Amino acid sequence: MRKTLEETLTCFTSFLSGLFLTAGTNKMNIKILATSLVAVLGTQVVAHEGVKNPAVMARMNGMKTISENMKVVGEMAKGKTRFDVSAARAAMVAVAEGAAETPALFTPEEDDPKSEALPLIWERFDDFTEKANRLEILASQLSASIEEPEDLRSALFVLGENCKSCHELYKE
Numbered sequence: 081m082r083k084t085l086e087e088t089l090t091c092f093t094s095f096l097s098g099l100f101l102t103a104g105t106n107k108m109n110i111k112i113l114a115t116s117l118v119a120v121l122g123t124q125v126v127a128h129e130g131v132k133n134p135a136v137m138a139r140m141n142g143m144k145t146i147s148e149n150m151k152v153v154g155e156m157a158k159g160k161t162r163f164d165v166s167a168a169r170a171a172m173v174a175v176a177e178g179a180a181e182t183p184a185l186f187t188p189e190e191d192d193p194k195s196e197a198l199p200l201i202w203e204r205f206d207d208f209t210e211k212a213n214r215l216e217i218l219a220s221q222l223s224a225s226i227e228e229p230e231d232l233r234s235a236l237f238v239l240g241e242n243c244k245s246c247h248e249l250y251k252e
């Protein structure tokens with residue numbers, strides 16, 4: 081399950097990058113992109129079942145909140161839900177808040193057999209914190225700049241790259 085998860089995410093992000101080089105304003109591609117995002121996020125919900133350490137559970141729940149809010153925007157981009165500028169902006173605010181809480185949630189070096197966090201986090205905690213801060217800044221900028229459906233695509237791209245930059249170093 082874990083492996084599939086990681087592979088899917090990596091696959092998704094490279095797919096996304098490729099798409100952005102070629103997509104232009106093609107609406108069909110927006111739909112493909114959004115479908116992939118929703119598929120990826122959908123596979124991630126069960127990862128923390130059976131976690132015993134409450135500190136690990138708390139940081140996983142923080143990540144889950146971030147990804148649920150990404151899903152709100154993903155489903156809107158896909159056309160599964162109606163475009164709603166205030167709901168999209170609120171989801172970005174929630175991502176920013178989740179990112180703001182991330183360094184504190186990871187400060188104690190806690191472990192659990194179900195955790196996917198790598199020990200490198202606590203060797204390079206400054207860099208880890210910087211990546212979380214970057215997500216906070218990007219999401220809060222997006223919470224003010226999203227105006228129309230087309231903006232959702234770039235939001236998903238920019239934030240997706242950020243998730244990847246942290247996960248590829250610090251998550252199994």
Ligand code: HEC
Pocket residue numbers: 124125126127128136139140141143144146147150175182194195196197198201208209211212215239240242243244246247250251
């Ligand atoms: C600063 C680093 C960092 C950033 C940025 C980050 N993550 Fe994570 N994420 C982690 C780590 C580390 C874990 C593994 C936590 C564990 O298993 O203890 C994780 C786990 C997850 C999980 C699995 C949670 C669970 O229930 O096991 C999801 C889903 C997730 N991240 C989604 C996202 C999304 C979506 C983004 C971007 C919008 C993102 N993350 C940005 C570090 C980060």
